[in-house]
Amino acid sequence: MNKRLAASLSVMLISMLILPSFALSQDDAGDDVVDEKTGEEIKAMVTSQGAKARMLQLERAVSRGVLMAQAIIDDIEETNESFDTADLELIVEEMELLLDEINSSDTEGTTDEVVQQFVDLKKDGIDLAQRFREDARNAFGAEELAQIRNRVRNMTHDELAELGERIRNAIREHNAERIQNALRSMNQNRQDIVNQVRNGNMSKEDIRNQIGNALGTMSREERVEAIRNMAQNATQLRERVNAAIEKAREQYQERMETRLEQRINRMENITSSISQRQSYLESRLQNITNRGGGTA
Amino acid sequence: MNVKIPLLAFALIAMVIASGCVSEVPDGAGPGDGETLTDAELAAQQQEVLDDLDSDLIDENEEIDIGDLI
Numbered sequence: 001m002n003k004r005l006a007a008s009l010s011v012m013l014i015s016m017l018i019l020p021s022f023a024l025s026q027d028d029a030g031d032d033v034v035d036e037k038t039g040e041e042i043k044a045m046v047t048s049q050g051a052k053a054r055m056l057q058l059e060r061a062v063s064r065g066v067l068m069a070q071a072i073i074d075d076i077e078e079t080n081e082s083f084d085t086a087d088l089e090l091i092v093e094e095m096e097l098l099l100d101e102i103n104s105s106d107t108e109g110t111t112d113e114v115v116q117q118f119v120d121l122k123k124d125g126i127d128l129a130q131r132f133r134e135d136a137r138n139a140f141g142a143e144e145l146a147q148i149r150n151r152v153r154n155m156t157h158d159e160l161a162e163l164g165e166r167i168r169n170a171i172r173e174h175n176a177e178r179i180q181n182a183l184r185s186m187n188q189n190r191q192d193i194v195n196q197v198r199n200g201n202m203s204k205e206d207i208r209n210q211i212g213n214a215l216g217t218m219s220r221e222e223r224v225e226a227i228r229n230m231a232q233n234a235t236q237l238r239e240r241v242n243a244a245i246e247k248a249r250e251q252y253q254e255r256m257e258t259r260l261e262q263r264i265n266r267m268e269n270i271t272s273s274i275s276q277r278q279s280y281l282e283s284r285l286q287n288i289t290n291r292g293g294g295t296a
Numbered sequence: 297m298n299v300k301i302p303l304l305a306f307a308l309i310a311m312v313i314a315s316g317c318v319s320e321v322p323d324g325a326g327p328g329d330g331e332t333l334t335d336a337e338l339a340a341q342q343q344e345v346l347d348d349l350d351s352d353l354i355d356e357n358e359e360i361d362i363g364d365l366i
């Protein structure tokens with residue numbers, strides 16, 4: 001009996017020691033504002049066109065999120081009249097404020113600045129999508145969720161077509177710039193390759209093959225020199241990107257608080273502007289009613 | 297006692313061979329020095345710079361994902 005009691009106490013003690021540290025490590029992993037995918041995306045932000053492309057891609061992701069969220073709310077209102085969608089609508093409103101911030105972001109700043117903006121705004125987008133998802137999943141059963149998902153899944157967003165065109169152009173400009181730099185490191189003047197990339201006639205794989213072929217036509221000495229230059233450039237870029245990522249990780253919490261305060265202020269401005277408009281319309285209605293017995 | 301003599305001789309020969317090999321490598325030579333690179337090493341370095349270049353480029357079909365909403 002005593003042995004069983006001792007064993008139980010040991011298990012409890014071990015649980016008390018292990019569980020908080022497990023929870024902490026999970027939080028730490030979840031709290032990394034620059035996950036692996038984001039880190040990969042940031043690599044292209046060393047050119048202003050690359051930064052622009054990434055910010056436009058983020059704008060598209062959040063715009064799609066807003067449209068999708070509105071469609072989900074509409075669907076819920078139609079099919080579950082008793083469900084209060086107020087919380088979901090608040091999340092969509094914050095997503096719209098986030099969209100304004102992405103629209104007004106500056107992609108011409110230093111690598112550190114643009115990376116920090118991107119990291120902050122993307123993390124906010126991820127957090128808002130997660131909150132919306134959790135609220136919806138808490139409110140509905142698996143079957144209902146599957147039905148809603150099926151109804152909104154194949155929505156097409158024509159509004160995003162123009163954004164897609166701007167993203168494509170920025171990507172092509174960025175890729176052309178990177179290829180131009182690579183060819184310069186190789187002492188090669190191959191404007192034909194740069195133009196083809198700029199016109200969107202080459203996939204990433206084609207570009208790789210073309211650069212590989214260009215290296216293959218060089219003498220051994222030239223090739224060694226070209227590879228060495230390219231490796232040096234890659235190292236410098238990697239260091240720049242890593243430094244920017246580290247900076248973006250610093251003081252993330254403080255920046256997030258500042259952004260939320262700014263959003264609260266903007267929300268207050270919107271609310272006061274709405275109540276002003278409401279008062280204006282009410283006084284107009286009152287005037288019209290007083291003048292003509294309710295007819296305009 | 298008899299076993300030690302061939303062992304010492306073998307160690308001496310090994311040291312002479314090793315020192316001869318080292319002296320053939322030019323001063324300051326490293327993995328990045330083209331004169332000491334084999335074809336296989338050069339090909340590996342080429343793959344590496346092409347991989348780096350590849351990761352700097354953006355695929356036109358790539359999307360940023362903020363996660364599912366439902």
